Amino acid sequence: MMSSKFSKLSRRQMIQLAAAGIAAPTTLALTGCSTTGRKGAGEVVVIGGGFGGAAAAKYLKRYNPELNVTLIEPQKEYITCPGSNWVIGGFHEMKQITHNYNASRRNGVNVVHEFVDSVDPAKQTIKLASGKTLSYDRLVMSPGIDFKWDVHEGVDSNTEKHLPHAYKAGDQTLLLRDQLQSMKQGGTFAMVAPPNPFRCPPGPYERVGTVAHYLKQNNPTAKILILDQKNAFSKQGLFQEGWRNHYGQMIEWVASQDGGKVHSLDVKNKTINADYGKVKADVINYIPPQKAGKLAFATGLTNESGYCPVNQQTFESTIHKNIHVIGDACIAGPMPKSGHSATSQARTCAANIVLAMAGREPISAKNVNTCYSLVTPDYAISVAAIYDFQDGKIVSVEGAGGVSPMGATPDVRKMEAIYTQGWYNSIADEVWG
Ligand SMILES: Cc1cc2nc3c(=O)[nH]c(=O)nc-3n(C[C@H](O)[C@H](O)[C@H](O)COP(=O)(O)OP(=O)(O)OC[C@H]3O[C@@H](n4cnc5c(N)ncnc54)[C@H](O)[C@@H]3O)c2cc1C
Incomplete structure (x- = not known):
């Protein structure tokens, strides 16, 4: 049932395609795979138009233009967490x-701007909030994270209205910015930083x-x-060096x-009870412990860790066949939960879905992550890694990637700040461009 164009692609070409993830004109045409009655095409539905989902939809269509690819995302505009700080x-x-x-x-x-109410993995159907039902041959889910509101006494999902986490960008970002700008002179900004694993370690x-x-x-x-x-955090030495150099004694970090x-x-009185003692703050940025997005739980895709176990080659769920989970919601070994990881996983996942629907063997693509962080607008540090x-x-590829050097000159840090904006522009263009 494969087209001649598809069958001419060698395994080596396929590996290169997914590893590079950017082999723009290359397409993999295939026919006759749909279980949903549409001759000559397969139906792939992607839930979530964030980094993982929007990129997966793009690459599915690029790798096989004959596929019917539907992206379901309730918001007409997506605001990135990268850049929200x-x-x-x-x-x-x-x-x-x-x-957009x-x-x-x-x-x-x-593109369908709707909320998904439920997924039936046995019937391979999706129920939208409007009541409509869609069928799929393969489903990609990239629903991001949800918060655990039951770990610390005194908080619930309403807490975010008063103590913004700003860990989903949008109104939360603006609320935290406004609270910071209204803070009294000499006040205290307290952050409760979450336990591992969580979205964006730096x-x-x-x-x-x-x-x-x-x-x-x-x-x-x-x-x-x-x-x-x-007790430790990503790029810790580099952050603390930057904080000391730029902000003197302003910042105190207290390990667990x-x-x-x-x-x-105590949300009303803006007070935190910690081993450290009672802390009364003017602004509290409470970033709750995290788990996979709600729909992943409702679909039964999570395990005891609160995230979704997947075949780490194809990102197909190890619990439900024909559903692939990527991005923050999945368990991807040492890959951090980041927009860059989600985009890389999207490429690998899309290539393997196209192959699977053509009855071909999966490929093992290299995945990649880079995280740039600003310490000031002109001073940045980074970490990069390649995964096999x-x-x-x-697994992490030994010797590939690395972190910025300690004690680098201001020029080096300034260049990294320029690369930070360059990274943002290029990934945003890859996912939404
Ligand atoms: C402050 C901050 C800074 C960050 N900086 C960086 C950075 O510099 N670099 C980096 O790589 N990463 C960074 N990240 C991490 C990055 O934002 C996430 O890792 C990334 O968004 C994960 O992508 P995702 O596709 O898994 O989830 P998301 O991007 O959260 O997308 C999930 C989408 O699914 C949709 N959705 C959820 N449920 C449903 C449903 N039932 N029906 C339909 N749609 C649904 C949501 O509306 C959402 O649009 C940062 C995060 C934060 C909080």
Whole structure:
């Protein structure tokens, strides 16, 4: 049932295709795979138009233009978390981190702005909030994260209205920025940083830098206290070096074992009860512990970790056949939960779906992640890694990637700040362009 165009592609070409993920003109034509009655095409539905989902839809269509690809995302505009810390710090605008789905449509993806109520993995159907039902041959789910509101006493899902987490970009970003800007002179900004695993391991610490940048100019006697639910964090030495150099004594980080462990919060009185003692703050950025997005739970795709186990070669769920989970919601070995990881997984997953629907063997693509973080608008640090698939799981490739050097000159840090914006522009263009 495969077209001659497809069968001419060698295994080597396929590996290159997925590893590069950007072999733009290459397509994999195939026919006759649909279980949904549409002759000559397969039906692939993608739920979630964030980094993982929007990229998966694009690459599915690119790798096989004959596929019917439907992307379901309730929001007409997607606001990225990358760059949202820059908005909180007051040196970036929301419009610079807001994207739409016009390019997805131009790329041939059928975009549906609706909320998915439920998925029936046995019948391979999806029920939308409007009551409509869609069928799929393969489903890609990239629903992002949800918050655990039951870990600390005194909080619930309403807490975010008063103590913004700003860990889903949008209104939360603006609420935290506004609270920061209204903070009294000499006040305290307290952050409760989440335990592992969570979205964007350097995210809270980049935020500390951008908040400090704002305070240094507008409220120089204010303090930032980080009560961490862990004992170490991503790029820790580099962040702390940057904080010392730029913000002196403004920032205090308290590891879980040294008093950071939080027990309860009094939302009304903006007070945190931690091993450290009772902390009364003017602004509290409570970033709750995290788990996979709600729909992943409702579909029965999660395990006891709160995330979705997948075949780490194809990202197909190990629980439900023909459903692939990518991005923050999936368990992808050492890959951090980041927009870059989600986009890389989207390419690998799309290539393997196209192959599977043509009855071909899966390929083991290399995945990649880079995380840039600003400490000031002109000072950035980064971490990069390449991942391979070996012995049934994703592993880091030794010697590939690395982190920025400690003690680098201001010129090096400034170049990295320029690369940070370049990284943002190119990934946003890849996913929504
Ligand atoms: C402050 C901060 C800074 C960050 N900085 C970086 C960075 O510099 N670099 C980087 O790589 N990553 C960064 N990240 C991480 C990045 O934002 C996430 O890892 C990324 O968004 C994950 O993509 P995803 O597709 O898994 O989920 P998301 O991007 O969250 O997308 C999920 C989508 O699914 C949709 N959805 C959910 N449920 C349903 C449903 N039932 N029906 C239909 N649609 C649904 C949602 O509306 C959403 O649009 C940062 C995160 C934060 C919080």
